[in-house]
Amino acid sequence: MKIIIVGCGKVGTTLAEQLNNEHHDITIIDKNTAVLSAITERIDVMGVVGNGAVYKVQMEAGIQETDLLIATTNSDELNMLCCLIAKKAGNCHTIARIRNPEYSSETRYIREELGLSMAINPEMAAAMEISRLLRFPSAIKIDTFAKGRIEILKFLVPDHSKLHAMKVRDVLDKLHCTVLICAVERGEEVIIPSGDFEMQAGDKISIIAPPAESTEFFKQAGIINNTIKTAMFVGGGKITYYVAKLLENTKIQIKIIEQNADRCNELSELLPKAMIIHGDGSDQELLLQEGIRQTEAFASLTGFDEENIMLSLYAASQSKAKLITKVNKIAFENVINSMNLGSVIYPKLITSDSILQYVRAMQNSMGSNVETLYKIVANRAEALEFRVMNDPAIVGIPLEKLRLKDNLLVACINRNGRIRSPRGKDVIETGDRVIIVTTNTGLNDLKDILK
Structure with missing residues (x-):
């Protein structure tokens, strides 16, 4: 896709890097020539010097052929004006960063009146993550799928935990919980574990499960999850x-x-x-x-x-x-x-992840079927939710017979709201929502999980 980013601040630069890694055609607009030069030398993007809210500058950046404009300058008003001009000049999708708390209660009105595809508030997004963590204090990070019916929780294995020296395959029998251990961070290593993988105290482990199951898992594993007062x-x-x-x-x-x-x-x-x-x-x-x-x-x-x-x-x-x-x-x-x-x-990573989710969703109409995307470990492991089309290479074939890529796990199948942790004999059906966890970043289609 052709994407214009207005503003070379922290969020704009992070976005340019991540979207460039996913092979999009990126143009950046910024008034600061030195900053723009530094970015265009480091990553393969086009740079246009100027005010992103000026029609002539947007035309120079190629707004008429653009699929999406993202305005991430330090001024909310300038971001809204950039999006308004882009909508009129290029009839493209637009995303504005709007940070002022005074606008937070009016976001829906602003979005509708200016025709914004999305209004993102980095501080609000960070605050929502913090409030979730305060409600579930044992977790380091919490992401939700399937409208909250499934969660990915990351936590640190404490010393003397039942999980220390336990193999992944033994979790169900010993703790009687149907959670799936989908990623392990050990030092600088990120591992998608097999059944024989042995967990250790100090590992950062990501599990995927419905909220009730994850609560039970923490209880059975002896990890204290007291309510914060x-x-x-x-x-x-x-x-x-x-x-x-x-x-x-x-x-x-x-x-x-x-x-x-x-x-x-x-x-x-x-x-x-x-x-x-x-x-x-x-x-x-x-x-x-x-x-x-x-x-x-x-x-x-x-x-x-x-x-x-x-x-x-x-x-x-x-x-x-x-x-x-x-x-x-x-x-x-x-x-x-x-x-x-x-x-x-990381507020700027939360923001860029939200925008990346929207970009992936935009690609649905262009052949991709990614519904939701979360970075479990920044730039090194992803959890993706796919909508299953009628693909004969995948549909109706037991998982154990699929030639899946290495370091990839089919973590969950959501079939009409019923959540199941898949085993080798399970099959994926048309209409399912499937969650994949992998260190192979940049998957766009469910068939990309195959070798």
Whole structure:
């Protein structure tokens, strides 16, 4: 597909990289010549210097032949204007990044009136992930399929767990739970495990199951999943505001530490149920005074990665709280993953994954049948939900007889809302929804699972 991205910030650059990896024809528009040159030298994309909201600039970028325009500049208003002009000039699909909380309640109206295909709010998307994690504290990451009927949960195998030294094939007999272990991260390795694979303490394991089964699995495996009653957030930015709003009607007591006095006053009015503390969140004395040792969840959500990492490491040394760490740069992902930072939230990756899902869905009308896509491990393992067409190479053939690619697992079959964990004798039928987990990234069609 031909795609134009307006804005070379963190989200725009991440999107350009990921969409380029999937062999789309990408053009980037940005006013900054130096930034544009740096990106076009590093990845195979076209660059156009100029204001993306100017008709002439969009024409130069080839808007009339474009399938999708994505506006990710720092200005919501500019993003909306870019999409409006693109809709008129190229009659293409449009996606705008809209971050201002004032617009959040009007997103549907804006989308309909401007003809936007999608309006994405990175901070809201990150906040939704954080609120899910606070409701299921044992998980590092949670993704949902089939309208919430299926979940992929990632968790760390604790020391002395029943799962330590247990083979994948023994999980059903020993724990009496029909969950499927679909990916294991051990150090820098990402493994799609076979039945003989032996799990170890310290592994990060992704399971796929209906919510009730995953809850039972954690219970049987002896992994504590207590409900969180108290949460401490450092940094009173947009993400913190959205999380507090999402948790407003729960029993979680929220404490927010913010350095800026004006922002504290603002948050006090916006979040009457939360306790707002004016102070420096990196002050150890203040954190101890405010109860970091007693809090059940700790989220470092400031605008500085280094501060967030140090705060989470300090919280880990002082308490057993569920940790959530916001990180914007992903350059040192392997180093970050080796630290005890709990659930690491990358707002720009969440945003680009959402847009990537939409791009894959757009391709449905062009021959692809991907319904949903999640990155289990950034750029290294994916979980994809396919809609099954009448493909004689796959339909009606027992799974054990299909020549599947290596490092690929048929994780789940959704047949008319009934969820089943497939075995070798099971067959895929037309109309099914099938979830595939694989390290072979960039699959577009269900038949791509075959060798």
